[in-house]
Amino acid sequence: MSQTQKSPVGTGPICKPENSPADYTIFDIEREAKAVMEAEYGPLDFMLIVDGKIHRFHVPGDRKGSDNGWYIFYHDGVPSGGFGDWKTGVHINWCAKQKLSYYEAEAQRLKVAEAKRQREQEQAERQSKAALNARDMWGRAHPAKSDHDYLKRKAIKPYFIRQQQDILIIPLIDIERKLVNVQRIWSDGTKRFLAGGRITGCFCQFGNIGPEVKIIICEGFATAATIREATGDTVLAAMNAGNLLPVARAIRKKYPAAEIIVAGDDDRRTEGNPGRTKANESALAVNGLVTFPEFCRPDCGCSDFNDVRCCRNSGGSR
Numbered sequence: 001m002s003q004t005q006k007s008p009v010g011t012g013p014i015c016k017p018e019n020s021p022a023d024y025t026i027f028d029i030e031r032e033a034k035a036v037m038e039a040e041y042g043p044l045d046f047m048l049i050v051d052g053k054i055h056r057f058h059v060p061g062d063r064k065g066s067d068n069g070w071y072i073f074y075h076d077g078v079p080s081g082g083f084g085d086w087k088t089g090v091h092i093n094w095c096a097k098q099k100l101s102y103y104e105a106e107a108q109r110l111k112v113a114e115a116k117r118q119r120e121q122e123q124a125e126r127q128s129k130a131a132l133n134a135r136d137m138w139g140r141a142h143p144a145k146s147d148h149d150y151l152k153r154k155a156i157k158p159y160f161i162r163q164q165q166d167i168l169i170i171p172l173i174d175i176e177r178k179l180v181n182v183q184r185i186w187s188d189g190t191k192r193f194l195a196g197g198r199i200t201g202c203f204c205q206f207g208n209i210g211p212e213v214k215i216i217i218c219e220g221f222a223t224a225a226t227i228r229e230a231t232g233d234t235v236l237a238a239m240n241a242g243n244l245l246p247v248a249r250a251i252r253k254k255y256p257a258a259e260i261i262v263a264g265d266d267d268r269r270t271e272g273n274p275g276r277t278k279a280n281e282s283a284l285a286v287n288g289l290v291t292f293p294e295f296c297r298p299d300c301g302c303s304d305f306n307d308v309r310c311c312r313n314s315g316g317s318r
């Protein structure tokens with residue numbers, strides 16, 4: 001079929017809309033899809049592969065060597081696809097055409113479902129690889145020494161954690177008590193999880209969980225150790241504010257009768273106070289209670305329970 005025909009009203013040639021999908025070459029898709037990705041992530045220094053398979057990429061600003069980004073683009077049918085990253089959960093779908101016919105929309109739904117399946121499979125593979133890595137690392141590490149710089153600075157005991165050279169290894173388990181990830185803490189306080197490992201809904205556990213026990217959920221390992229020492233209760237470190245809710249939900253689901261107390265950080269100098277906000281949200285969602293640190297002075301640098309204890313012990317010099 002010819003691209004143009006004479007206009008019946010003499011206004012000029014009638015042709016397909018500019019950039020209409022049928023005219024898309026694989027290079028057009030690469031260019032356009034990449035522009036959409038760059039609008040989200042900034043300049044990307046690789047060629048997109050448009051082959052209906054999931055590919056990983058390095059997200060600018062992430063740690064060197066990590067590949068938390070993913071994308072998948074299709075050339076067949078209506079050019080489309082999606083991209084995002086496993087770290088922040090960003091997920092954006094892209095389609096070359098705004099309005100789809102019924103059949104195109106049907107085909108599109110299948111593609112989206114297939115992309116989802118590939119994405120989930122890829123993520124499951126990343127997670128099980130990280131879990132194997134975590135078990136290996138845990139198995140080779142030794143019990144942590146109480147004179148480790150981080151433990152000394154935080155004035156906490158090593159409890160059950162381990163150490164490999166000068167790196168502390170904090171175990172993260174899922175609700176079924178399987179080791180799924182580790183957090184490594186260096187002497188200078190740098191903290192890292194294993195790339196691709198599970199965090200959501202997983203935690204570091206102090207004490208035992210029984211069906212009718214009291215469970216305190218907080219953010220970091222040092223905070224959990226401090227609370228454990230002060231109360232003797234079961235304490236779970238969710239590792240960050242965003243994971244308080246998934247952990248609280250997992251506990252509520254498995255232990256319907258448990259008394260859940262969320263011991264939040266009070267990020268009083270951070271806009272929106274994420275620690276306080278997330279703790280309140282999480283407790284509310286599982287019919288639990290909250291508690292926050294009581295500060296030594298209105299102007300001290302403390303935001304969590306461990307800070308407060310260290311601050312008091314040092315006479316409020318923090």
Ligand SMILES: [Zn+2]
Pocket residue numbers: 295296297300301302307308311312316318
């Ligand atoms: Zn203080």
